[in-house]
Amino acid sequence: MGLFDFLKKGEEKPVQKPVAQPAAPKPVAAQPVAAPQAAAQDTYTVKSGDSLSKIAKNFYGDASQWHKIHQANLDKIKDPNLIEVGWQLKIPKA
Structure with missing residues (x-):
């Protein structure tokens, strides 16, 4: 088909895309944003025979990281050597 062939056919015009x-x-629906701290921690229930260093060894593989757990739970743990069975502790992710 040539450039002017459409004129020969009368009213027919080339099709444009x-x-x-x-x-x-x-619109973006408002979605609740989780607190950064909540997403970056686990929860652990203290059992008989537990200590902060034992819990740290379980979660981090290093008992000397117990201070991370202590700092995250200062509201409950006044003395890091005295934790009570049944406490729900926040365990920060490594």
């Missing part, structure tokens, strides 16, 4: 219109931005 539609131009894609950019989509309108979709």
Whole structure:
């Protein structure tokens, strides 16, 4: 088909491809944002025979990291040598 062939056929016009219109931005639903601290910790219930160093060894593989657990639970643990069975402790991720 030549450049002027469409004129020979009368009213027929070349087909133009539609131009894609950019989509309108979709409204974003408000989603609750989790507190960064909540996502970066586990919870552990103290059992009989536990100590902070034993718990640290279990979670971190290093008993000397007990101070991380102590710092995360200063509201409960006044003396790191005295923890009570049943306490729910926050365990920060390594």
